[in-house]
Amino acid sequence: MRYRWLIENRISVRDFRDIHVDKSKMIQLINYSEGIKGLLEDIKVDFIFVSDGKIKRNLLKGKVGYKGHIVEAPHYIVMTSEEKPQYLQNASYMMEELLLKANELDLGTCWLTVEDEEGLRKDLELTNAGKIVAMAALGYPKGRVPFTPKSTSTRISLYEFVYHEKWGEEPKENELESRGLMNILYHIRMAPSWKNQQPWRLIIDGEKLILVVGGEEIPQKSLLLDSGIMMLYLERIFNEAGIRVRWELYDDDLENIYETYNIPKDYKVVGCLRL
Ligand SMILES: Cc1cc2nc3c(=O)[nH]c(=O)nc-3n(C[C@H](O)[C@H](O)[C@H](O)COP(=O)(O)O)c2cc1C
Structure with missing residues (x-):
């Protein structure tokens, strides 16, 4: 991937088209997720791709997003991890690698804060042992595509x-x-x-x-x-x-x-x- 270029142009997308991502792109993304290496290779993690975002998002309200305000998207990516030293740094390192790949495929993404891990686990019917550590919205951006001039997000000098x-x-x-x-x-x-x-x-x-x-x-x-x-x-x-x-x-x-x-x-x- 051309990281510098992707990083320069990345932006959070909160407004998605109400359609599913093409199967071929989803497969590319899933395949990519399987090869991502973490900062610490002995921590077991899983990426879970939720493709019925439209149905699930009503359940997710109040549990995900700033103060429970969910970003409505056709897909979500949920990441679980074993709880070991530095597991959170390891998780976000891996999740962002995946989100940059999604950007490369012209998809929009937005990190989401997990506010109610237990409730989310129940609603998504997750049975694996890992803790839910990260989540993101995924889909085709409405209107603006990811790689057009930068938005309003400001950065410190x-x-x-x-x-x-x-x-x-x-x-x-x-x-x-x-x-x-x-x-x-x-x-x-x-x-x-x-x-x-x-x-x-x-x-x-x-x-x-x-x-x-x-x-x-x-x-x-x-x-x-x-x-x-x-x-x-x-x-x-x-x-x-x-x-x-x-x-x-x-x-x-x-x-x-x-x-x-x-x-x-x-x-x-x-x-x-x-x-
Ligand atoms: C750990 C983490 C949690 C975040 N949670 C949310 C969230 O719940 N809702 C949201 O709209 N954006 C969320 N964001 C996105 C940030 O608000 C966004 O990255 C920041 O405002 C900078 O904007 P930009 O990504 O467009 O450059 C989160 C980002 C990170 C790294």
Whole structure:
């Protein structure tokens, strides 16, 4: 996939045509989902494709979407996962890969917040053991197609989320330019996030890029889901630019990282990308 291009042009679609997606496209998407690799390969996940969205959406009201406001769509994708350390980051990393593939197939998507996991499980008659971790609406966008000029969703500037060596230190534009990072950092800001809160902060320390998330009133689950999407975007864009990178995931304060970088304690260090 041409990740940079897809990422630059992606947008949440909340208005869908009332028709099913062609069978051949659905098959491509399902086949693709089966080959997606996670950040952690020992976590078992499943993608469930719900194709009777029109019937199911009345059941889903109140359980899915901001404050239970469902986005009406002909299809939904539900993702379940085993509950293991970092399972939420792993889930969103995989789900967003699938949603980018849907965009590549000219389909529209929108992440949906799961507000009532138990109720949803019952309504969808899910019997597998995993926890419902993510959900998205899927279909043909009404009116606007995904790859036309960008919409209204605003994004923070580079200076608000990228720090040089320590928390709060302004990034060095010359250094970012000379290392080819400027362009990459510009694109990753397009990542979707819960209520568009854009909770990510990046500290660049030599060959290390440390991902930190936080923000008032953002549920922990949403922060971790937002993290996985950002991890996917960073990894894919660097790889596409010919820079091999790999994530080291942090579960606790292994290297006194909060003190080293003056990271506020109410933020969470998610991981480090070695360039
Ligand atoms: C974890 C997560 C949950 C989301 N939940 C919802 C939702 O319930 N309803 C909705 O309309 N959009 C939802 N979104 C989409 C965001 O609102 C959207 O990505 C953000 O506003 C930026 O807009 P854009 O995707 O058009 O760039 C969610 C996004 C993420 C990452």
